Amino acid sequence: MSHRIIIGLEVHVQLLTKTKLFCGCSTQFGLPPNSATCPVCCGMPGTLPVMNRQAFRLSIEAAVALNCTIAPFTKWDRKNYFYPDLPKNYQISQYDLPFSSNGSLEIETSAGSRTIGIIRAHLEEDAGKMLHDENAGRNDSLVDLNRTGTPLLEIVSQPEMETAEEAKAYLEAIRLLLREIGVSDCEMQEGSLRCDANVNLHVAQPDGSFVATPIIEVKNLNTIRGVERALNYEVDRQAAELERNLESGYWQIDTSRPGKFRDYNIVPIAERRADGTLRPVSKATAGWDERIGRTEVQRRKEEASDYRYFPEPDLVPVTVDETLLAQIRQELGELPAAQNARLQSQYGLTAYDAGVLSRQGRAFVAYFEIVANRCGDAKEACNWIINDLLSTLNERKLDIKLCPLPAESLGDLIREIKAIGLNKQRAREVYADMIDTGESVKQVIDRKGFKPVTDDNQLLELVRKAIAANSKAVADFKKGKTKAADAIKGFVMRETKGMANTETVQRLLLEELAKV
């Protein structure tokens, strides 16, 4: 049975503020337990939250960068639930009037680029951290409230991703974008980027309709690779579960509740209870166990969550005017998608090359532009940067800002290579030497004695010598094996230590061979 995979992602990113959303406690990662709390974030009676100006500002910046519509008027709501990591017994979040909605993000996969819709982004507070304490057979939980009240931006995508690879690309695009504009460091190990994935399958039926498997919300996804693995696992699991349960008769296709998804018809699943009646199978949550590489489906929710949202009376609404938005748009500068497009149009780079450069971030693109303009050959500049510079940086685990070779020097090297016809092997030698010594390309070439042989007469002598010394290759060439000329050319290149202009040698060689 062929199926379509439907994936929607909810991403939480921690904003780069010094203090929490509603109080002045520090948001620094790794502080001793319960050392960054106060009566406000501990939810003591009689305290009042006050909105962090920088947190709101960063949220707007992120939403603008995600092409969202920004609401001129926004408010906060209480989401009520009881859990030990939530001392107030409610989370201050946004319900019906989020500050932004209706955005989009461009993603890049092996299949090309696609735009994924964003339903909304809203600003809320984080909960505390729970640790399980299995000492003394008590199985208690320990709570650290340092993270309580940390500003989070929740970004909800449309259910528009169709492969695990697209989900991975979406997360990478969000991470790049938010890091570039300085909204979040998106460090997944520190929990500043977390992801829940909603996934189900639409399985094609002989009559042209699709059966929708129950939606599973996979939680606890802490790495981008984990998201990809969890989704791949979950897709296979749901396909097998559907087949197994339809075959056994435990599940039935529920034609009494047909629905529509985009432009096609879907029908849900119903399960057979012990008394023989059918009831809809509701959405369930699943945990992802990174260690064993499996999702573990937790109990299905009997009814929709009831958070009894109501307007937060302790916080006043916030308004956003066009002046602020114009200012933010100007300050954001060029975003990755626009940069990618410009690299293609301005420098004639392929979509692949432009993608590789823009994924490395703004500073990297700026480096490329200096090299390209300095040497006058954008394609060659891009090749050197992607093939050589990137591996140098990766080997030495260096950021582009700490690059051991200034962009101007790489530009000079590429220009010089062309000017004197240096072959790739020699050029790489010079490149490595420039990094080690910090000398200019001219200094290195002088020192190494890489002087090009440009004298036609001298080259002609060498070509004749080569023909005399390679009678077998010459005979082969005469029999029509044009490849044999390479062996003779190789002789000349060795004689000149690779410093002869290959085009001149080729021309002279063919002329001389014609005379033999």
Add this chain to the structure above:
Amino acid sequence: MSLSADEVRRVADLARLELSDAEIALMATQLSAIVDYINQLQSINTDGVEPLAHASDVHDIFREDVPVVSLPPAEALANAPARKGDFYRVPPVFGE
């Protein structure tokens, strides 16, 4: 009574409260009185009145992103029913 015993049971469940049948009955009476009292507001004609997001007319109140000194852990944990080191200790929680 505006609240049934089942509704009270549901609200108690959401609030993680375990109530006896007698308590449920008592709560249903008491909570119904509160709900009925508030429900009087429903009789007001609000045609043409714009929805209100907040009782106050004030907007845009912010604080600057400047750190302040937090409570020392000993003080923060002073009222904790149980603790282990500088963590709050709570009974195990299963599911949600």
